[in-house]
Amino acid sequence: xxxxxxxxxxxxxxxxxxxxxxxxxxxxxxxxxxxxxxxxxxxxxxxxxxxxxxxxxxxxxxxxxxxxxxxxxxxxxxxxxxxxxxxxxxxxxxxxxxxxxxxxxxxxxxxxxxxxxxxxxxxxxxxxxxxxxxxxxxxxxxxxxxxxxxxxxxxxxxxxxxxxxxxxxxxxxxxxxxxxxxxxxxxxxxxxxxxxxxxxxxxxxxxxxxxxxxxxxxxxxxxxxxxxxxxxxxxxxxxxxxxxxxxxxxxxxxxxxxxxxxxxxxxxxxxxxxxxxxxxxxxxxxxxxxxxxxxxxxxxxxxxxxxxxxxxxxxxxxxxxxxxxxxxxxxxxxxxxxxxxxxxxxxxxxxxxxxxxxxxxxxxxxxxxxxxxxxxxxxxxxxxxxxxxxxxxxxxxxxxxxxxxxxxxxxxxxxxxxxxxxxxxxxxxxxxxxxxxxxxxxxxxxxxxxxxxxxxxxxxxxxx
Ligand code: SAH
Ligand code: SF4
Ligand code: F3S
Numbered sequence: 001x002x003x004x005x006x007x008x009x010x011x012x013x014x015x016x017x018x019x020x021x022x023x024x025x026x027x028x029x030x031x032x033x034x035x036x037x038x039x040x041x042x043x044x045x046x047x048x049x050x051x052x053x054x055x056x057x058x059x060x061x062x063x064x065x066x067x068x069x070x071x072x073x074x075x076x077x078x079x080x081x082x083x084x085x086x087x088x089x090x091x092x093x094x095x096x097x098x099x100x101x102x103x104x105x106x107x108x109x110x111x112x113x114x115x116x117x118x119x120x121x122x123x124x125x126x127x128x129x130x131x132x133x134x135x136x137x138x139x140x141x142x143x144x145x146x147x148x149x150x151x152x153x154x155x156x157x158x159x160x161x162x163x164x165x166x167x168x169x170x171x172x173x174x175x176x177x178x179x180x181x182x183x184x185x186x187x188x189x190x191x192x193x194x195x196x197x198x199x200x201x202x203x204x205x206x207x208x209x210x211x212x213x214x215x216x217x218x219x220x221x222x223x224x225x226x227x228x229x230x231x232x233x234x235x236x237x238x239x240x241x242x243x244x245x246x247x248x249x250x251x252x253x254x255x256x257x258x259x260x261x262x263x264x265x266x267x268x269x270x271x272x273x274x275x276x277x278x279x280x281x282x283x284x285x286x287x288x289x290x291x292x293x294x295x296x297x298x299x300x301x302x303x304x305x306x307x308x309x310x311x312x313x314x315x316x317x318x319x320x321x322x323x324x325x326x327x328x329x330x331x332x333x334x335x336x337x338x339x340x341x342x343x344x345x346x347x348x349x350x351x352x353x354x355x356x357x358x359x360x361x362x363x364x365x366x367x368x369x370x371x372x373x374x375x376x377x378x379x380x381x382x383x384x385x386x387x388x389x390x391x392x393x394x395x396x397x398x399x400x401x402x403x404x405x406x407x408x409x410x411x412x413x414x415x416x417x418x419x420x421x422x423x424x425x426x427x428x429x430x431x432x433x434x435x436x437x438x439x440x441x442x443x444x445x446x447x448x449x450x451x452x453x454x455x456x457x458x459x460x461x462x463x464x
Contacts, residue, residue, distance in 0.1 A: 006034055006035075006036050007033070007034050007035050007036070007045040007046065008035070008036060008037070008038030008039075008043055008044045008045050008046070009027060009030055009035040009036065009037060009038055009044060009045070009046050009047075009048070010037075010038040010040065010041045010044035010046070010047045010048070011023045011026060011027060011047075011048045011049075011050060012041070012047075012048070012049050012050065012065065013050045014049070014050065014051050014052040014058055014061065014062065014089070015050075015051065015052025015053075015054060015058060015089065015090065016052065016054075016253075017165055017212070017214050017252065018112075018165075018167060018170070018185075018214050018215075018216065019050050019051075019052060019089055019090075019112075020165060021165040021166070021167050021214055022050060022088070022089070022112060022115060022167075023048070023050045024157055024160075024165075025115065025154050025157060026048060026050070026088065026115050026118060028154065028155050028156075028157055028158070029115065029116060029118050029119060029154060029155065030046070030118060030119065030122070031155075032119070032155075033119055033122060041068075041069060041072055042072050042075075044083065045081075045082065045083060045084065046083065046084040046085075046086065046122070047069055047072075047073075047083060047084070047085050047086070048086045048087075048088055049062055049065060049066065049069070049085075049086070049087050049088065049089075050088045050089040051087060051088065051089035051090055051091035051092060052089060052090055052091065053089075053090035053091045053093070053094045053095075053180050053184050053356070054090070054179075054180060054181070054356075055351065055354040055356070056354050056356070057354075058091075059091050059094075059095070062087065062091050063102065063103070066085075066087070066099075066102075066103045066106070069085055069105075070103065070105050073085060073105055074105075082129075084107050084108065084122060084125055084126075085105060085106050085107050085108070086106070086107060086108035086109070086110060086118075086121075087099050087103075087106055087108070087109050087110075088109075088110050088111075088112070088115060089111075089112055089184075090112060090180065090181075090184035090185070092109045092110055092111055092143060093111035093112060093143050093183075093184040093185075094180060094183060094184050094358075096109040096111070096141050096143045097141075100139050100141060104139075106139060107125045107128075107139060107140065108121050108122070108125055108139070108140045108141075108142075109139065109140070109141045109142070109143065110140075110141075110142045110143065111142065111143035111144070111145075111184075112170075112184065112185055112186075113144065113145050113146060113150055113185075113186055114142045114143065114144055114146060114150070115150065116150040116153035116154050117142060117146075117153075121140045121142060124140050125140055128140065145186045145187075149189070149191075151167075151191050151195060152195075156198075156199060156202045157199065157202070157203065158206060159202075159203045159204075159205075159206025159207050159208045161207075161208075161405065161406065161433070161434075162207060162208060162209045162210060162403060162404075162405055162433065162434040163208065163209070163210045163211075163212070163403070163405055163417075164203045164208045164210075164211050164212070165211075165212050165214050166196065166199055166200060166203065166211050166212070166213055166214065167191070167213075167214045167215065168190065168191050168196050168213045168214065168215055168218065168221055168223065168233075168236065168251075169188065169189065169190045169191070169214075169215025169216070169217060169218050169220065169221045169223075170185055170186075170188070170189050170215060170216060171185045171186045171187050171188045171189050171216060172185060172187075172188060172216045172217055173187055173188045174217065174255065174257075174293070174295065175293060176282075176292050176293050176294055177291065177292055177293050177359060177360040177361040178292060178322060178325065178353060178354075178356065178359055178361045179356070179359060180356045180358070180359060181216055183358060183359075185216060188216075188217060188220060190215075190220075190221050190222050190223035191223050192223050192224040193223050193224060193225050193226055193231050193235070193236055193239060194224075194226060196213075196223070196236060196240075197226075197239060197240065197243070200240055200243055200246065201243055204243050204244075204245045204246045205245075207434055208246070209245070209246065209247045209248060209403055209434060209436065210246075210247065210248035210249070210250065210403055210417070211240065211246060211248070211249055211250070212249075212250040212251065212252060213233070213236070213237075213240075213249065213250070213251040213252075214251075214252065215251075215253070216253065217253070217254070217255045217258060218233060218251045218252060218253060218254055219233050219251065219254035219255060219258040219259055219260075219263055220233075220255060220258040221233040221236060223236070226239070232260065232262055232263070233251060233263055234260075234262035234263045234265070234266040235262075237249055237251070237263075237266050237270055237273055238266060238269075238270060240272075241270045241271075241272040241273070246272065247272060247403070247436055248272055248274055248403060248436075249270070249272045249273050249274065250273075250274050250276060250421070252278045253278055253280060253320075254277065254278060254279050254280075255279075255280070256279055256280070256281065256294070256295075256296040256300065256301050256304055257294075257295045257296050259279065259304050259308070261307065261311075264307055264308045264310075264311040264312070265311055267308065267311050267312035267315060268311040268312055274419050274420075274421070275312055275314050275315045275316060275419050275420060276315065276316045276317075276318065276419065276420050276421045277308065277315055277316075277317055277318065278318040278319070278320075279301075279304075279305075279317065279318070279319060280319050280320035280321075281301055281319045281320075281321065281339070281343075282294060282319075282320060282321060282322050283321065283322060283323075283325060283328070283332070283335075283336050284298050284332075284335040284336035284337070284338060284339030284340065285298070285328070285331070285332035285333075285335035285336065286298055286299075286335075287327075287332060288325050288327070288328055288332050288335075291325065291326070291327060291361075292322075292325060292361070293360075298335065298339050301339070301343075302339070302342070302343070305317065305343055316346040316347070316391070316420040316421065317343065317344065317345050317346060318345060318346060318347045318348055318421075319345050319348050319349075320348070320349045320350070320351070321336065321340075321348065321349070321350040321351070321380060321384075322350075322351055322352075322353050323336070323350065323351070323352055323353065323373055323376040323377050323380055324352050324353040324368035324372060324373030324376055324377075325353045325361065325368070326353070326361055326364035326365070326366045326367050326368065327364065327366040327368075328353075328368055328376075333376050333379075333380075336380065337379065337380065337383060340380070340383055340384065340387070341383065344387055344391075345384060345387055345388070346387065346388055346391040346420060346422075347388060347421060347422075348384045348388070350377060350380050350381055350384065351377075352370075352373040352374070352376075352377050353368065353373065355367065389444070391420075392422065392444040392449060393444055395418070395420075395422070395441045395444070395449060396441050396442065396443065396444060396449075397440070397441065397442075398440070398441055399438055399439065399440045399441075399454045400418045400419060400420075400424070400438075400439060400441065400451075401419060401436050401437070401438060402416040402417065402418055402424045402426070402436065402437055402438075402439045402451065403416050403417050403434075403435075403436050404416040404426075404428060404432050404433050404434065404435055404436075404437060405417060405433065405434075406433065407430060407433075408425050412427050412428075413425055413426070413427055413428075414426055414427075414428040414429075414430070414432060414433060415448075416437075416439075418441075418449065422448065422449050423447065423448040423449070424439060424441070424448065424449045424450075424451050425445075425448055425449070425450050425451065426439055426450075426451045426452065426453070427452075428453075437453070438453070438454035439451035439452065439453060439454055440452055440453075440454045440455075
């Protein structure tokens with residue numbers, strides 16, 4: 001490993017699963033420098049805030065957390081200890097200069113595409129201490145979109161528990177008018193299949209049973225295949241399913257435009273591919289979808305779901321929604337409610353439209369008043385919650401394969417995941433973590449299901 005003295009690293013992650021993955025990789029690149037996890041920011045030699053810019057609240061949270069970090073850093077300085085403060089992720093990409101101006105105690109600002117260079121940035125920061133002592137400002141800012149693919153420069157990630165994220169695609173070329181992601185993450189890029197398979201094999205060798213493939217538009221994946229020609233996501237899923245010990249594959253987030261039939265067929269043919277799809281619809285009115293530049297209509301979404309259900313009738317559907325996009329009328333909003341009623345979702349995320357600086361929709365005149373957005377969000381969430389509850393209640397009495405992932409809140413309890421991505425609680429032995437077991441659902445709570453071991457002729461059945 002390393003002979004460097006142990007230093008403590010604290011990473012706080014905001015935003016989406018890609019940031020969760022990136023935070024793990026930042027810890028990986030810093031490990032050879034001697035960095036090990038810190039319990040809290042207070043006792044850390046280095047603090048990284050891995051930030052999200054998707055909505056104003058997420059971005060503002062970073063600045064309020066930075067205020068707290070500044071206090072911790074000066075307390076450590078009083079005790080003669082140093083603390084390197086880094087801001088990474090999408091706020092860093094979008095507002096690097098502002099961070100340096102508003103928070104001069106920040107040492108490093110790095111974007112999502114440059115974290116493989118972190119060791120070099122840390123070295124530069126340490127050298128810059130001397131300059132600072134000499135009274136010169138010496139922050140390191142690296143928010144390039146470099147030509148060298150960052151994934152090639154990163155060490156293999158370690159498995160931590162039975163589930164793992166694996167980024168296969170990054171960036172976005174779709175430019176929905178409300179969204180900052182194309183600006184913060186850059187252009188679409190797909191990792192070669194060989195790299196993805198290598199990383200997956202390593203994770204499985206470390207005990208991972210379920211991998212969630214990540215990408216801002218993961219179903220637009222088109223990486224170099226094993227035999228030259230480009231592979232789509234379905235090809236990748238089929239190849240991953242051949243890895244012995246990998247029991248489950250998921251992927252997120254998909255775009256309705258890129259949902260092709262080869263991927264739908266994989267949901268029918270590949271048992272490891274879980275019957276769950278997060279396919280953000282955003283709105284049900286064609287006028288609004290067009291204004292958003294989504295590239296799909298209500299009817300094309302309806303048809304996609306119809307086809308998909310032909311391949312995999314039990315597939316559970318999830319979506320993101322935005323209410324109160326500029327110009328959204330009551331009629332438009334009713335269209336969203338109608339389409340939700342027609343399709344039926346099991347788990348969703350819904351947000352009030354939030355104008356983001358630099359995006360085309362922010363400049364539109366017909367912004368919707370906050371109280372109207374509040375009322376629409378309330379009505380939509382009420383409907384979505386009813387659908388989720390109905391789906392959960394319909395699971396009571398059914399027996400599922402559940403992957404047990406971590407201890408529950410109560411002694412003797414474990415939590416796992418159903419095929420449909422519901423959290424399931426059961427009384428079980430901690431050594432069962434990582435196993436896929438047959439459980440019968442007996443109750444529902446607001447965001448989880450309660451289960452007992454499925455009875456068989458021999459008693460409690462345990463599989464895998
Ligand atoms: N690539 C995914 C979404 C990534 S962003 C897709 O195309 O669906 C995650 C979610 O945040 C989006 O689906 C959208 O619902 C929400 N979101 C993005 N920008 C937003 C904004 N300006 N205001 C409110 N919600 C927003
Ligand atoms: Fe944002 Fe649209 Fe790209 Fe999704 S597809 S990341 S919503 S621009
Ligand atoms: Fe947020 Fe960036 Fe993810 S803006 S949602 S952290 S891609």
